[in-house]
Amino acid sequence: xxxxxxSRLGFYLVAAWAAxxxxxxxxxxxxxDATTVMAGRMSASASPEQIAAMRAAFGDTDxxxxxxxxxxxGDIARGDLGRSTSQYPARVADVIATGLVWTLALxxxxxxxxFILGTALGVLAAWRRSGWLDALLPPVLALSxxxxxxxxxxxxxxxFGFTLGWAPLRHAYCDHLxxxxxxxxxxxxxxxxxxxxxxIVVATIGGWLVSMRNTMIGVLGTEQITLARAKGLSSRRVLxxxxxxxxxxxxxxxxxxxxxxxxxxxxxxxxxxxYPGTGYLLIQAVRTQDYPLMQGLFLAITLAVLAANFLxxxxxxxxxxxxxxHA
Amino acid sequence: xxxxxxxxIVAAVIAACGDHHAPRSTGADAPLSISIEQQxxxxxxxNPLLPPGRSRWPxxxxxxxxxxxxxxxxxxxxxxxxxxxAWSDDLRRLxxxxxxxxxxxxxxxxxxxxxxxxxxxLRRHPALDVGFVWGFVEDVRAxxxxxxxxxxxxPYTPGLADLVHQPIVPRHIWRDIADPVAFSNPQPxxxxxxxxxxxxxDQVYELGRNxxxxxxxxPEVPSLRFLAYPSNDQANLALxxxxxxxxxxxxxxxxxxxxxxxxxxxxxxxxxVGNMVLLYANTTRPPLGDPRVRKALSMAIxxxxxxxxxxxxxxxxxxxxxxxxxxxxxxxxxxxxAPWMTLDRAxxxxxLDEAGCRRGGDGVRRxxxxxxxxxxxxxxxxxxxxxxxxxxxxxxLNEIGVRAHLRVYDFSxxxxxxxxxxxxxxxxxxxDGPTPFQFYRWTMSxxxxxxxxxxxxxxxxxxxxxQADALLDAFERAASPEEQRAIAVGLQHRFADLAxxxxxFPNPLWGEFSTxxxxxxxxxxxxxxxxxxxxxxxxxxxxxxxxxxxxxGTDGVAR
Numbered sequence: 001x002x003x004x005x006x007s008r009l010g011f012y013l014v015a016a017w018a019a020x021x022x023x024x025x026x027x028x029x030x031x032x033d034a035t036t037v038m039a040g041r042m043s044a045s046a047s048p049e050q051i052a053a054m055r056a057a058f059g060d061t062d063x064x065x066x067x068x069x070x071x072x073x074g075d076i077a078r079g080d081l082g083r084s085t086s087q088y089p090a091r092v093a094d095v096i097a098t099g100l101v102w103t104l105a106l107x108x109x110x111x112x113x114x115f116i117l118g119t120a121l122g123v124l125a126a127w128r129r130s131g132w133l134d135a136l137l138p139p140v141l142a143l144s145x146x147x148x149x150x151x152x153x154x155x156x157x158x159x160f161g162f163t164l165g166w167a168p169l170r171h172a173y174c175d176h177l178x179x180x181x182x183x184x185x186x187x188x189x190x191x192x193x194x195x196x197x198x199x200i201v202v203a204t205i206g207g208w209l210v211s212m213r214n215t216m217i218g219v220l221g222t223e224q225i226t227l228a229r230a231k232g233l234s235s236r237r238v239l240x241x242x243x244x245x246x247x248x249x250x251x252x253x254x255x256x257x258x259x260x261x262x263x264x265x266x267x268x269x270x271x272x273x274x275y276p277g278t279g280y281l282l283i284q285a286v287r288t289q290d291y292p293l294m295q296g297l298f299l300a301i302t303l304a305v306l307a308a309n310f311l312x313x314x315x316x317x318x319x320x321x322x323x324x325x326h327a
Numbered sequence: 328x329x330x331x332x333x334x335x336i337v338a339a340v341i342a343a344c345g346d347h348h349a350p351r352s353t354g355a356d357a358p359l360s361i362s363i364e365q366q367x368x369x370x371x372x373x374n375p376l377l378p379p380g381r382s383r384w385p386x387x388x389x390x391x392x393x394x395x396x397x398x399x400x401x402x403x404x405x406x407x408x409x410x411x412x413a414w415s416d417d418l419r420r421l422x423x424x425x426x427x428x429x430x431x432x433x434x435x436x437x438x439x440x441x442x443x444x445x446x447x448x449l450r451r452h453p454a455l456d457v458g459f460v461w462g463f464v465e466d467v468r469a470x471x472x473x474x475x476x477x478x479x480x481x482p483y484t485p486g487l488a489d490l491v492h493q494p495i496v497p498r499h500i501w502r503d504i505a506d507p508v509a510f511s512n513p514q515p516x517x518x519x520x521x522x523x524x525x526x527x528x529d530q531v532y533e534l535g536r537n538x539x540x541x542x543x544x545x546p547e548v549p550s551l552r553f554l555a556y557p558s559n560d561q562a563n564l565a566l567x568x569x570x571x572x573x574x575x576x577x578x579x580x581x582x583x584x585x586x587x588x589x590x591x592x593x594x595x596x597x598x599x600v601g602n603m604v605l606l607y608a609n610t611t612r613p614p615l616g617d618p619r620v621r622k623a624l625s626m627a628i629x630x631x632x633x634x635x636x637x638x639x640x641x642x643x644x645x646x647x648x649x650x651x652x653x654x655x656x657x658x659x660x661x662x663x664x665a666p667w668m669t670l671d672r673a674x675x676x677x678x679l680d681e682a683g684c685r686r687g688g689d690g691v692r693r694x695x696x697x698x699x700x701x702x703x704x705x706x707x708x709x710x711x712x713x714x715x716x717x718x719x720x721x722x723x724l725n726e727i728g729v730r731a732h733l734r735v736y737d738f739s740x741x742x743x744x745x746x747x748x749x750x751x752x753x754x755x756x757x758x759d760g761p762t763p764f765q766f767y768r769w770t771m772s773x774x775x776x777x778x779x780x781x782x783x784x785x786x787x788x789x790x791x792x793x794q795a796d797a798l799l800d801a802f803e804r805a806a807s808p809e810e811q812r813a814i815a816v817g818l819q820h821r822f823a824d825l826a827x828x829x830x831x832f833p834n835p836l837w838g839e840f841s842t843x844x845x846x847x848x849x850x851x852x853x854x855x856x857x858x859x860x861x862x863x864x865x866x867x868x869x870x871x872x873x874x875x876x877x878x879x880g881t882d883g884v885a886r
Contacts, residue, residue, distance in 0.1 A: 030739070030740075083509070084370075087370040087372070087381075088372075088377065088381055088509075089372070089374070089377075089508065089509035089510065089511055090370045090371075090372065090511065094370075095368075095370060098368045098370075098529050099367070099368060162564075169561075169564065169565075170554075170556070170561060171530045171554075171555070172529075172530070173530075175528075175530055175531040175554060178528075179528070270367070270557070271557065271558060274367070274555070274556065274557050274558075274561050276367050276368045276529050276530060276555065276557075277367075280367035280557050281367060281368070284366070284367065284557075287738075289738070289739045
């Protein structure tokens with residue numbers, strides 16, 4: 001068992017190194033650099049001397065790629081992501097930190113809620129096939145999930161925020177509140193997160209439900225379920241401990257992937273609801289050619305995806321004996 | 328069952344937050360809400376020495392202050408930290424007289440030492456020398472507490488604008504800063520009207536009054552408030568709802584979406600004082616080096632349609648001086664009327680024939696060397712007004728037998744193609760200054776020409792004209808505005824003769840305001856400054872003029 005975990009870990013380390021290297025190369029293959037962009041946006045009179053000084057300040061160098069690569073790896077190892085050029089002189093790590101907590105909380109909670117609810121409903125729908133739940137939910141939720149998310153979110157914002165005034169129009173908390181560990185602040189944050197989270201749940205729950213239901217139907221037809229029933233086990237036990245436990249494996253893998261992509265994936269939510277997260281930072285970094293910030297965000301996303309996949313791997317090992325050696 | 332329960336809970340949570348759109352308070356204590364930068368989060372930075380856009384607005388002109396303010400609407404310098412300036416007879420020395428009694432926001436007195444120190448700092452850190460003053464300055468020294476003397480390496484009167492617009496920092500604070508380039512200056516000590524950072528969070532910041540401000544009774548606005556709006560749409564929504572008092576955003580269909588929501592209080596004023604938009608032709612590529620070819624291209628363009636279709640009629644066709652409305656006192660009507668700015672396809676075809684670019688059997692023209700006249704028109708992807716304009720231009724050029732195609736690039740790719748001179752035709756903006764000097768220097772001076780492949784900060788089309796340089800040199804040594812104006816007339820005629828770049832239309836500088844809570848914004852009837860908060864440094868004039876609306880019980884008294 002330990003050997004399996006260690007070999008998985010080794011695989012993820014190699015994957016992380018490959019991602020880091022790509023992350024290093026891609027921005028350097030693009031035309032232009034931060035100084036070019038800035039000199040172009042400043043009116044008049046950027047002299048060659050000034051451009052050289054700016055390049056030095058922003059860390060654009062003409063050093064050979066290999067030297068830059070060694071410096072880059074060393075900086076990453078020390079946790080130094082450099083300074084953002086669009087938010088100069090703020091450090092990339094500090095800029096990312098401002099958005100990270102909101103994105104993780106909003107995206108993570110909405111996704112987990114959607115996953116648990118969707119999966120549970122999928123189990124029930126498959127169990128009582130052709131019942132009212134099964135007849136109604138899959139088509140309705142598939143329909144709501146098929147709407148373009150941007151449109152759905154805009155509609156929700158316009159209806160509940162602009163027209164009815166039930167939900168705030170923007171931001172993660174009221175602008176006149178000081179962030180604090182207080183009940184008032186927590187309620188305020190929840191109020192601001194409710195509508196964006198709801199739109200994510202509505203848009204994604206159908207996928208979880210349908211895939212869980214379909215896998216469940218397959219599993220329910222297998223001989224081991226017939227055996228479990230024949231043993232006289234209660235239906236509840238057959239349903240959850242025998243059928244659902246097997247059927248959840250593909251959903252779990254998707255969940256791990258989705259969890260990793262939260263950092264970059266709530267982009268549209270954050271744009272529509274002006275939610276101060278990392279997705280929006282990424283757009284801004286791309287728009288302003290802020291390569292250090294882009295690299296930092298890609299790094300965070302990559303590591304998050306790898307970490308989430310690693311956790312799912314471990315979970316699968318625990319749930320599914322077939323994936324273990326000598327089992 | 329579960330889902331119904333969840334819906335009930337969610338509905339209850341949503342219903343619980345009905346107070347989020349409470350109307351903003353009015354009265355003397357209400358902050359002035361401004362929308363300027365589009366950011367999802369605010370990063371704390373009040374370093375005034377960084378180039379514009381790096382630090383939070385209004386760090387350069389509002390927290391810190393310049394010596395004088397050039398106002399393009401009046402064409403005059405307004406005294407600020409300096410009460411005036413005087414040139415020596417040989418134009419090698421410029422003496423500033425500073426205002427007495429000015430104090431920093433920590434109570435320390437402001438003096439000539441601070442001014443001399445600021446410029447010395449720029450000399451040591453060229454990345455901070457935004458106006459590149461050390462290209463023409465030899466030395467800056469404090470003569471006495473209220474007198475600063477600047478010695479020039481050569482007579483260069485246009486340098487006045489770069490010198491007076493430099494934000495001045497306090498010596499007693501900044502002499503201890505080891506690396507002023509990477510200093511975010513979280514607690515600014517400054518001379519401006521708004522120096523106290525009252526609130527600074529990811530989503531909002533507020534600046535309060537300077538307790539020691541040198542203009543008695545000003546600013547009348549108690550504080551400035553900036554909410555983080557990540558996109559134009561969000562900012563425009565807030566503007567329409569009356570949450571924002573002053574903005575410099577592009578608002579689509581502004582009459583319907585903004586003015587109509589509150590015609591009494593909502594106003595917009597977008598004078599044509601932004602950059603000039605030009606079609607740059609790379610003159611190192613034959614036959615674009617021939618002025619006749621450039622003029623022919625220009626005569627094929629239907630500018631009236633560009634203005635209508637690409638700019639929704641918000642601007643006017645450019646004239647042959649290439650100058651925007653920012654230079655009313657400078658423009659020479661006879662230069663403005665050169666014939667190559669008027670749509671005339673027959674004349675354009677004649678001119679191309681004359682230049683040896685005749686139509687082939689397929690109707691497409693070939694240059695004297697036999698190469699097909701086929702060019703990409705490059706624009707920035709996502710700059711939709713320019714993309715529309717370039718599409719129309721491509722169609723117009725095809726009419727006269729020039730094969731033109733629209734080609735979009737990402738901003739930095741577009742910029743580096745311009746800078747390296749690897750483009751053929753490109754829509755671009757002008758580089759401007761307080762006088763037409765900068766515009767003509769960056770369109771015609773040999774000194775700004777870089778070889779293809781080498782990064783050029785301007786003069787991307789690479790035109791160097793000895794006659795223009797003789798005029799520009801004379802301009803640098805001109806002591807009086809009258810003399811400068813006479814030379815500028817010569818420059819305008821030279822531009823009209825040479826057509827170094829093809830002017831299309833001036834950009835409006837978008838501006839919106841609401842008089843529900845505040846009055847005193849500039850507009851067409853009272854153009855004391857440009858309205859847009861993006862318009863620095865005259866935004867400082869607006870910040871010190873705007874006042875809370877005095878409510879007299881009925882519906883308020885304006886001004």
